[in-house]
Amino acid sequence: MTTARKYVLESQFQGEPKRSDVKIVEEKLPPLNDGEILAEAVWLSVDPYMRPYMRRFKAGDTMIGTQVAKVIESKNEKFAVGDYVVGAFGWRTKTISNGEKLSKLDRSMYTDKKLSSALGVLGMPGATAYFGFLELCTPKAGETLVVSTAAGAVGSIVGQIAKIKGCRVVGFAGSDEKVGYIKGLGFDEAYNYKTITSLKETLQKACPKGIDMFFDNVGGDFYDTVLPLMNEFGRVSICGCISQYNLEKPEQGARLSGTILFKQLKIEGFIVHRWLARWPEAFKEMNGWIEKDQLKYNETVTEGFDNMFDAFAGLFTGKNLGKAVVKA
Known part of the structure; x- marks a missing residue:
């Protein structure tokens, strides 16, 4: 049986988020059913919107967020082992998904060196x-x-x-x-x-x-x-x-x-x-600007899933330059 780690809300944020407001717990994941995949986090996003949105959740709920994940097991014909996907899996290391609402990364646009850009400039x-x-x-x-x-x-x-x-x-x-x-x-x-x-x-x-x-x-x-x-x-x-x-x-x-x-x-x-159906057209044009050196981007990278909260808290004290991402 596979074990995942995830951040859950311990208590609602009051003022600036505190480390004690969240905690890391382990979760046992069941075997895959037909049509499901198991994805492992590679890059995780932290964003300011998470602060107000978490007001909708209760203690014990998983912290929300998007990640780039690698498919490590698949019983879904649309996804092969080794594919990279973007999904709203939250702050967790491994996730079982039925494949709905996942975006498979076009490797011609996202090379191994800029997979994280799917959470930033091309995300x-x-x-x-x-x-x-x-x-x-x-x-x-x-x-x-x-x-x-x-x-x-x-x-x-x-x-x-x-x-x-x-x-x-x-x-x-x-x-x-x-x-x-x-x-x-x-x-x-x-x-x-x-x-x-x-x-x-x-x-x-x-x-x-x-x-x-x-x-x-x-x-x-x-x-x-x-x-x-x-x-x-x-x-x-x-x-x-x-x-x-x-x-x-x-x-x-x-x-x-x-x-x-x-x-x-x-x-x-x-x-x-509201423009979700049109995101691909935006990314195509923006990728063209990147290739022509008309559009530049920077990422502030935090190493390690255990340091994810620090990356999140840093958003509210101005520690990030460009997009803040966490390398799992």
């Missing part, structure tokens, strides 16, 4: 950047885009896509190292939001013609400051609000209804799975 975060920006912000050449958490898995890709589309891009990140990184990606302006004196004054200087598009991963004061500086008919894509995830009580924000009304702003939040 959910990449699709988030592609559709969240192109579909909601509808960029036009010459327009100005502001991106928060611009050195992260999504923001760094958004900024580069905007440059490919001929836009001017202003990004904000949480350290001088990250500012240097996004400048190297081609951002026109980049700032460390922790060291600037005034976000409003910085934005006014960086965007003398106003802001046409805003891709927001942060929410809170950052959102409240950007909106009044937007041009008429500006577009805002709300991808996340990481500044709010660890708060025990909601913040009281600015009242911006008048700004939205009179500037006729379009503001839309989204969950990327």
